[in-house]
Amino acid sequence: MSITTTTTSMPFWKEYPERDSEWVRQYPTKHVPVNEDEVFTRKPMGVYVHIPFCNRLCFSCPYIKHQTDRDLTRTYLDALKAEITNYAERPYIQDHVITLGYIGGGTPTALTAPQLDDLLGHMFSSFDVEEGADFSIETTPVDITERKATVLLERGIRRISLGVQTFVPEELKNIGRPNDPEMLKESIRLLRRCGFENINIDLMHGINGQTMESWEHSLDVAIDLGVTCISFYTYMEFAQVSTKRRKLPPVPEKAVVDDMFLFAAEKLLKNGFLGYYGDCFAKPGYQPKYGETSWSEDIPIIPLGPTATGHLRDHWYFNEPDIGRYIQTVMEGRLPISMGKHITKAESIRRSMVLGVKAGRVDRERFRRIHGVDFMEMFRAEIDDLVAKELVTADDNGIEVTGPKGWYYLDNISKAFYSPEYRRYPQHLGADISNFISRQPIPLQLTTRPKDEEAGCDH
Amino acid sequence: MTTETRLLNLSERVPQAAPHDDIDQVRFYDLGMRRSALMAYKRPSDRILANVRAGMTDLVEVGFNTGLLSLHVAGKLPDLAVSGVEENQNLVDVAEDNLTLAVWANSAGDVEFEMAKLNRLPFPDDSADIVFSFSSLHRWRRPVETLKECARICKPDGVVIIEDMNRHAEEGHITFILQFVKEGGDEFMRSLQAAYTRDEAAGLLREAGLADWQVVEEDLGLVISSRPLEPVSM
Numbered sequence: 001m002s003i004t005t006t007t008t009s010m011p012f013w014k015e016y017p018e019r020d021s022e023w024v025r026q027y028p029t030k031h032v033p034v035n036e037d038e039v040f041t042r043k044p045m046g047v048y049v050h051i052p053f054c055n056r057l058c059f060s061c062p063y064i065k066h067q068t069d070r071d072l073t074r075t076y077l078d079a080l081k082a083e084i085t086n087y088a089e090r091p092y093i094q095d096h097v098i099t100l101g102y103i104g105g106g107t108p109t110a111l112t113a114p115q116l117d118d119l120l121g122h123m124f125s126s127f128d129v130e131e132g133a134d135f136s137i138e139t140t141p142v143d144i145t146e147r148k149a150t151v152l153l154e155r156g157i158r159r160i161s162l163g164v165q166t167f168v169p170e171e172l173k174n175i176g177r178p179n180d181p182e183m184l185k186e187s188i189r190l191l192r193r194c195g196f197e198n199i200n201i202d203l204m205h206g207i208n209g210q211t212m213e214s215w216e217h218s219l220d221v222a223i224d225l226g227v228t229c230i231s232f233y234t235y236m237e238f239a240q241v242s243t244k245r246r247k248l249p250p251v252p253e254k255a256v257v258d259d260m261f262l263f264a265a266e267k268l269l270k271n272g273f274l275g276y277y278g279d280c281f282a283k284p285g286y287q288p289k290y291g292e293t294s295w296s297e298d299i300p301i302i303p304l305g306p307t308a309t310g311h312l313r314d315h316w317y318f319n320e321p322d323i324g325r326y327i328q329t330v331m332e333g334r335l336p337i338s339m340g341k342h343i344t345k346a347e348s349i350r351r352s353m354v355l356g357v358k359a360g361r362v363d364r365e366r367f368r369r370i371h372g373v374d375f376m377e378m379f380r381a382e383i384d385d386l387v388a389k390e391l392v393t394a395d396d397n398g399i400e401v402t403g404p405k406g407w408y409y410l411d412n413i414s415k416a417f418y419s420p421e422y423r424r425y426p427q428h429l430g431a432d433i434s435n436f437i438s439r440q441p442i443p444l445q446l447t448t449r450p451k452d453e454e455a456g457c458d459h
Numbered sequence: 460m461t462t463e464t465r466l467l468n469l470s471e472r473v474p475q476a477a478p479h480d481d482i483d484q485v486r487f488y489d490l491g492m493r494r495s496a497l498m499a500y501k502r503p504s505d506r507i508l509a510n511v512r513a514g515m516t517d518l519v520e521v522g523f524n525t526g527l528l529s530l531h532v533a534g535k536l537p538d539l540a541v542s543g544v545e546e547n548q549n550l551v552d553v554a555e556d557n558l559t560l561a562v563w564a565n566s567a568g569d570v571e572f573e574m575a576k577l578n579r580l581p582f583p584d585d586s587a588d589i590v591f592s593f594s595s596l597h598r599w600r601r602p603v604e605t606l607k608e609c610a611r612i613c614k615p616d617g618v619v620i621i622e623d624m625n626r627h628a629e630e631g632h633i634t635f636i637l638q639f640v641k642e643g644g645d646e647f648m649r650s651l652q653a654a655y656t657r658d659e660a661a662g663l664l665r666e667a668g669l670a671d672w673q674v675v676e677e678d679l680g681l682v683i684s685s686r687p688l689e690p691v692s693m
């Protein structure tokens with residue numbers, strides 16, 4: 001028996017040298033039912049709001065922030081609302097619905113309750129915010145009050161994150177924080193009484209004078225308090241913190257700090273937490289969605305406030321870092337965009353890998369839906385290498401960072417997906433260096449500024 | 460378009476016409492270094508300290524800027540004399556102010572600063588155990604002559620250690636530092652444009668008759684030494 005299939009005789013499909021006469025005018029083919037809702041569905045979008053004020057400046061914190069000042073804070077909030085309005089009036093933004101947000105700092109709750117209410121009210125009424133959108137805010141045990149917590153809840157903030165750092169009085173003193181652990185615990189109880197169910201606390205390991213025993217104590221207290229999420233960070237001692245001058249005990253050896261990381265990961269897993277981002281552990285159902293969703297689902301983010309970083313219209317960018325210039329730019333009706341990068345389609349795929357693994361896992365089907373490619377094939381060599389190093393596991397559904405080894409090496413894993421062009425380039429630190437970057441293919445000569453503006457140092 | 464972006468031109472060396480010609484700017488530079496860039500001194504300092512041997516008596520810094528490294532090293536080595544030489548009057552003035560403060564604060568170091576031409580160092584032959592320099596080479600008017608002078612004053616069993624920026628350091632590393640120096644970005648980039656590459660530094664050494672010396676690229680910088688050195692970790 002002979003069976004033959006001919007594929008050259010369809011009226012709309014001819015194979016060369018036969019001339020095809022179907023006038024091609026659309027692509028792709030294989031059309032399916034499409035309706036109005038699908039075409040005009042507004043896509044999800046996130047928002048990041050930066051509040052660069054603290055009521056108390058900690059000597060151990062290297063980040064740029066300002067002491068809360070009545071006049072500056074008021075002027076800043078006017079600018080921030082103007083920036084929100086500017087974005088909200090743009091059709092591209094109006095084509096999206098806000099499904100998640102993060103309010104960070106500084107200390108957002110350094111603002112008064114009426115200021116928080118005013119800011120959130122303006123933001124929620126300017127943007128189209130989905131009912132039940134996942135909004136998270138940072139605070140400190142010192143700055144949160146019942147009145148502020150109530151405002152936040154009434155405005156729809158459901159997740160709150162407290163910078164606790166440690167429950168050991170001596171360690172709190174060593175990093176320049178109020179050193180009453182009872183006050184820290186009471187702030188968590190207060191939030192729960194007010195109605196917050198999803199409470200994250202930040203803990204630090206590697207603090208001056210910290211030991212494995214004291215680290216375990218802080219973890220135990222956090223677990224006993226019943227918080228739903230614990231994030232821990234390695235404390236970095238910066239030049240402005242003089243251990244000697246402040247007569248502080250030394251920070252633990254690096255090997256001890258590493259052990260603290262692994263110890264915490266193991267302990268939290270045993271206590272019913274699941275791992276995210278390598279150093280974030282949450283009870284099931286309480287995972288921090290801002291990072292996971294925006295990274296894994298490639299959701300655009302509106303950046304609001306100085307140094308805020310966002311991702312819109314095939315660009316990631318950050319805002320003007322200087323608060324004075326930020327206010328001036330915004331009040332002149334412009335967006336305070338400082339520096340960033342256009343993201344090509346190819347780099348968009350890589351970006352979803354680089355950031356996707358930071359969320360702990362990359363789902364094959366979701367990735368295919370977003371980018372139309374099978375990352376398991378596209379990055380086979382990189383994934384095989386990571387699997388061989390026991391940093392990720394791979395199956396038909398995608399890849400998952402191993403715990404705790406992969407969590408420890410999470411940023412190494414992330415960088416395995418950098419394209420060659422971007423390898424060995426640093427993350428942005430919120431400084432504007434555009435004066436030194438040429439956008440022309442032909443290099444420019446460095447222009448000398450007028451003398452009275454010159455200043456600086458060699459290194 | 461965006462893939463064509465690059466740091467401003469660092470391909471050719473652009474010597475600084477009149478570096479540090481304004482005392483107020485030198486003071487600002489000094490303040491910036493003391494406030495935020497002391498980390499930059501850590502590795503040069505550690506490298507010098509790692510090369511100190513029993514019986515050493517004299518250290519010389521060639522081109523001491525505002526004296527911060529000499530003061531730091533001298534404080535660590537109170538039994539050794541540290542002599543700094545600089546040829547820019549404004550730098551010398553600010554370094555003297557820093558020295559005055561160090562003396563007032565009873566710093567243990569034995570330091571003196573002196574103004575002299577770097578191509579005619581005011582020291583006898585074979586008189587220094589360690590000759591060091593940091594972030595100065597790019598300003599030397601006659602680098603070949605100064606290198607010869609460093610070799611001349613260094614004892615036969617001593618060592619010369621000269622560190623400066625590498626104009627062809629990795630671009631990523633340069634952007635990293637630029638983000639830290641903030642307002643000092645212009646000054647930093649002008650200095651970097653005036654800095655030598657590894658091959659250019661090797662060329663200077665050959666011209667000085669010091670072809671057996673070492674040039675090592677290390678992060679942002681170049682380390683020139685009269686003999687191989689052990690690496691110093693961060």
